[in-house]
Amino acid sequence: MHTIFENLTKKIEFTSDLKRNIHLFLTINKCPQTADHCIDVGTEARRLAFMFEANHEAAEIAGWLHDISAVFPNSERIDISRQLQIDILPEEELFPMIIHQKISKVMARDIFGITDQEILDAVGCHTTLRANATLLDQVLFVADKIAWDQSGAPPYIEELNRNLKNSLTHGAFAYINYLWERQETLKVVHPWLKEAYEELKNKVSIF
Template sequence: MHTILKNLTKQIEFSSDLKRNIHLFLTSNKCPKTADHCIDVGTEARRIALMFKANHEAAEIAGWLHDISAVFPSIERIDVSRQLQIDILPEEELFPMIIHQKISKVMARDIFGITDQEILDAVGCHTTLRANATLLDQVLFVADKIAWDQSGEPPYIEELNRNLKKSLTHGAFTYINYLWERKETLKVVHPWLKEAYEELEDKVNKV
């Protein structure tokens, strides 16, 4: 494990309870709101996974883990990514908040011992989604947008829930399309988001 990750855990005594360990890790590193958000997203991911016959246990774990990189402030994330040998896209360099998904993926593997590649990949694209997204990718992506970490209700929530009754793909596309319609106001348009938008738009228009 890299030193910058070891430093985050050296004062923490982990147990065999993964959910408790993740919550403890985040609260110990001064991220109590993120700790609660991760547990909420895990619960929501499990619910959505059951709706669409995805692996609900994997979905819940991915939800618990998705934002563990919140322990690194945005200003530090590019440097952290370099130290962890994460590929950095120009858009991520311009808007470091967005690379937290990739950092969380590495932390899930190295701190919490996650070896299931599907869980790791879902964590690694939960903010932007990606082309050829797996069922679990979409479950976590949608769960994070439903159990969002802002105050009040998400402005897209009614449409997302309505479209989720059609399919998981329709639900995922609702949020991506919400962003796409406002892309001029976004700090960056991540290339993974663009690829996911184009692919999902094609899929929902064929239904």
């Protein structure tokens, strides 16, 4: 384990219960709302996985893990990423919040011992998605947008749910398109999001 994680884990006695470990990790490190959000996203990811014939256990685990990097404030995330030897894109340097997906991926592997590459990759793109997204990538991406971490109903939820009736890809595109239509309000347009938009736009047009 990287030394940067030692202070975060030294007070925790990990057990074989991964869900409990993750919730405890976030709670002890002063992120109780994120802890609850991660459990909610895990539940939603499991539901979507059953709907779209994805691996429901992997989906739930990815949901539990996706925001574990919330323990690092935005102001520290670029420095943390450098220490973890994570590739940093210019857009991420400008808007460090968005690199939390990459940090969570490393933490899932190094702190919680996740070796399933599909789970790690889904965690690593859950905010932006990516080109050539796997089924699990899309499940986690959509679950995170449905079980969002703010009060009230998401402003895009009706459109997303309507499109989800067609396919998971339609649901994922509905959210990305929502952002795309409002990109002038975004701090940055992440290149992975742009690539996912272009790819999914073509896919939904031929359904």
